[in-house]
Amino acid sequence: xxxNASPPxxxxxxxxxxxxxxxxxxxxxxxxxxxxxxxxxxxxAVQPSALYWHFENKQTLLAAVSDRIVxxxxxxxxxxxxxxxxxxxxxxxxxxxxxxxxxxAEVVLSSQALGLGAGxxxxxxxxxxxxxxxxxxxxxxAAGAFLHFLLGHVSHEQQRIQADSLGVVTARHxxxxxxxxxxxxxxxxxxxxxxxxxxxxxAVQSDALR
Amino acid sequence: xxxNASPPxxxxxxxxxxxxxxxxxxxxxxxxxxxxxxxxxxxxAVQPSALYWHFENKQTLLAAVSDRIVxxxxxxxxxxxxxxxxxxxxxxxxxxxxxxxxxxAEVVLSSQALGLGAGxxxxxxxxxxxxxxxxxxxxxxAAGAFLHFLLGHVSHEQQRIQADSLGVVTARHxxxxxxxxxxxxxxxxxxxxxxxxxxxxxAVQSDALR
DNA sequence: ACCTGAACACCGTTCAAGT
DNA sequence: ACCTGAACACCGTTCAAGT
Numbered sequence: 435x436x437x438n439a440s441p442p443x444x445x446x447x448x449x450x451x452x453x454x455x456x457x458x459x460x461x462x463x464x465x466x467x468x469x470x471x472x473x474x475x476x477x478x479a480v481q482p483s484a485l486y487w488h489f490e491n492k493q494t495l496l497a498a499v500s501d502r503i504v505x506x507x508x509x510x511x512x513x514x515x516x517x518x519x520x521x522x523x524x525x526x527x528x529x530x531x532x533x534x535x536x537x538x539a540e541v542v543l544s545s546q547a548l549g550l551g552a553g554x555x556x557x558x559x560x561x562x563x564x565x566x567x568x569x570x571x572x573x574x575x576a577a578g579a580f581l582h583f584l585l586g587h588v589s590h591e592q593q594r595i596q597a598d599s600l601g602v603v604t605a606r607h608x609x610x611x612x613x614x615x616x617x618x619x620x621x622x623x624x625x626x627x628x629x630x631x632x633x634x635x636x637a638v639q640s641d642a643l644r
Numbered sequence: 645x646x647x648n649a650s651p652p653x654x655x656x657x658x659x660x661x662x663x664x665x666x667x668x669x670x671x672x673x674x675x676x677x678x679x680x681x682x683x684x685x686x687x688x689a690v691q692p693s694a695l696y697w698h699f700e701n702k703q704t705l706l707a708a709v710s711d712r713i714v715x716x717x718x719x720x721x722x723x724x725x726x727x728x729x730x731x732x733x734x735x736x737x738x739x740x741x742x743x744x745x746x747x748x749a750e751v752v753l754s755s756q757a758l759g760l761g762a763g764x765x766x767x768x769x770x771x772x773x774x775x776x777x778x779x780x781x782x783x784x785x786a787a788g789a790f791l792h793f794l795l796g797h798v799s800h801e802q803q804r805i806q807a808d809s810l811g812v813v814t815a816r817h818x819x820x821x822x823x824x825x826x827x828x829x830x831x832x833x834x835x836x837x838x839x840x841x842x843x844x845x846x847a848v849q850s851d852a853l854r
Numbered sequence: 855a856c857c858t859g860a861a862c863a864c865c866g867t868t869c870a871a872g873t
Numbered sequence: 874a875c876c877t878g879a880a881c882a883c884c885g886t887t888c889a890a891g892t
Binding site: 547548575576587594627638 | 750753754756757758759781782784785786788789791792793795796797799803804807833834837838840841842843844845846847848849
C-alpha cells in the first residue's frame with residue numbers, strides 16, 4: 435500500500451502523523467521486526483530521542499499505527515442489510531485492511547493484547563451486531579469472539595505469506611504445487627467459513643430467545 | 645503453578661528440559677518481558693552463550709515453552725461424549741492450561757503466530773472435532789477457528805489480570821466494585837459463550853449436510 | 855514546539871576455545 | 874557433551890540543553 439503522504443518537505447520538523455506515516459512505511463516495506471525506534475528516527479532524519487516528544491513510548495506509537503491500519507477499512511453502508519450481512523461485511527473489510535500492510539494483523543493483535551489498539555475494530559463489529567438487537571452482554575461477547583478470530587486468522591495468513599516469500603520449505607501434505615492464487619482462495623474460504631460459523635451460532639442463539 | 649522439577653542438583657550441567665523448566669519458572673514469576681536469554685542463563689548459573697548449545701535461538705526455546713504449557717492440559721476421556729461436548733471440554737482444558745502460567749496465552753499465541761508452537765493444541769481440537777465426521781476441510785477450518793478464539797480470548801483475560809494486579813485505572817463503565825471473583829466468572833462465561841457460538845454454528849453446518 | 859547529544863542499562867547471537 | 878570468554882551489532886529510554 436502506498437501511504438499517500440504529502441512529500442516530507444525536506445528537513446522540516448515533524449508531527450505525530452508524520453511519525454506514524456513513516457512507521458507505516460517501514461512496517462510495510464521491511465516488517466515489524468525492523469520497525470525500531472532508532473530506524474524510524476533515522477528515516478525521519480532525527481535523533482531517536484526526538485520520537486519521545488511525540489509519543490510516550492514505543493507501545494503508544496504502535497497503538498497509533500494500529501489505529502491507522504484499522505481506520506483504513508472501507509466504510510460499509512448498513513442501510514438495508516440485516517445484522518448477519520452487516521457483520522460479515524465488516525469482518526471482510528477489517529480483514530482487507532489488515533492484509534493491506536505487511537504484518538498488519540500482528541501489529542494490531544499485539545497492541546490489543548496490551549489493551550491499547552483495535553478499539554475502532556471492536557466498535558465497528560459491535561455496531562454491526564447492534565442491528566440484531568441482542569442482549570448487551572451477548573453483543574459484547576460476540577464482538578470479542580469475532581475480533582479474536584479475525585486477528586488470529588489474518589495474522590496466521592500473513593505469517594504464511596511471509597514464509598512463502600522467503601521460500602521456506604514447510605513440506606506440508608500437498609500433492610499439487612498449490613500456487614499462490616489457490617492458496618489465497620483457500621485462506622479466504624477458511625476465513626469466511628469461520629465468520630459463518632460464528633454468525634450461524636449467533637442466529638441460533640437469537641432464535642432461542644424469541 | 646509449581647513446576648515439580650527435581651532440584652537442580654547444584655552446579656550440574658544442564659539438559660534441554662532443565663532450560664525449559666527454568667524458563668517456565670521465570671515466565672510464571674516475572675512475565676514474558678522478563679524472560680530474556682541473559683536472565684535465563686544467570687538463573688541457570690551459566691553464560692548466555694551456553695543456551696545456544698541447547699536451542700538454536702530464542703524463538704525455538706519459546707516454542708518448546710509453548711509446547712510444555714499446552715501439554716499440561718488435562719486429558720479428556722472422549723469415550724462416551726458426542727463431538728460437541730468433546731470440543732467444549734478440550735477448549736476448557738486448553739484454556740485452563742494457558743491460564744496456569746502467567747502470560748501463558750501470549751507465549752503460545754506468539755509462537756504459533758510464527759508457525760512454531762501450539763501444534764498439540766490444534767491436534768487435540770482436531771481429534772475432538774473428528775468425532776463429528778465433518779468434511780476434512782471443514783474440520784481443519786473449524787479447529788483453526790477454535791484455536792484463534794481460544795488464544796485471543798485467554799491472552800486478553802491475562803492482560804486484564806495483569807492490569808488489575810498493577811492497579812491500573814482503566815475506568816470502565818462499571819457501577820459496582822466488580823470484584824475479582826465476579827470478573828473471573830464473567831470471563832469464563834464469555835469464553836464459554838464464544839465456544840458455544842462456534843459449536844452451534846458447526847452443528848447447523850452439519851445438519852445442512854445430512 | 856520540536857530537537858540534539860550523550861549517556862544508561864540493557865538485548866540476542868556468534869565463535870573460538872576450553873574440559 | 875556442555876560450557877566459558879569475549880566480542881559484535883544492536884535495542885528502548887531518559888534528560889539536560891539547545892533553538
